[in-house]
Amino acid sequence: MSKDLDGLRDQVRAFARARDWEQFHSPKNLAMALSAESGELLEVFQWLTEAESRALTPQARNAAAEEIADVLIYLVRIADQLGIDPIAAAREKMVLNEKKYPADKARGTNKKYTEL
Template sequence: MSQIDRLKSKLVEFRDKRDWKQFHNPKDISQAISIESAELLEHFLWVSQEASHEVVIKNKEEISDELADIFAYLLSFSDISGIDLEEALLRKLEKNNKKYPVEKSKGHATKYDKL
């Protein structure tokens, strides 16, 4: 069993003890991911790119909590949708490797269709 599967199992156990599965559907969980992501972004609102590193240092616990919330909802979404996150990430990396070959994209933030 992978570490992701172990974490997902702990999360499902937490959810099921509270009878929350009834609230877990693709629409609501995807919205929760977006909401928690916005809460992460809120830490950096009106802060310069340079100052953003300082924000992380000063608010590490709160930012860590936001990341944990996002991760928990990602695991929940993968559980209810039957999507294997490890497999999905590896497949996406393969696609991105083709879209962004090193020789064209190294040191550039240009979108693949403009390389």
């Protein structure tokens, strides 16, 4: 894991421990909380046009930043609870994605890998 991500993981651990929240941080509960926070991130973009979503107002950008932070915090926490290095997992997944979506076939299309 990266040094920054290790530091965040340790900070989140300490935060939960200081509040005796570890008892609530099962992988199931964390996954549900992650889903809820992802939904809150979606709300920032609800009803925006494509152009508006690329040029958020300062208020919407701040809201997106807070929700992205919540998503990251829960993601780091669930990875910690499961003993998964999220950086290593993402790198392994990118190797799989390279195979599923070869650039020469996937360039410029939004088709799923099963349709390429």
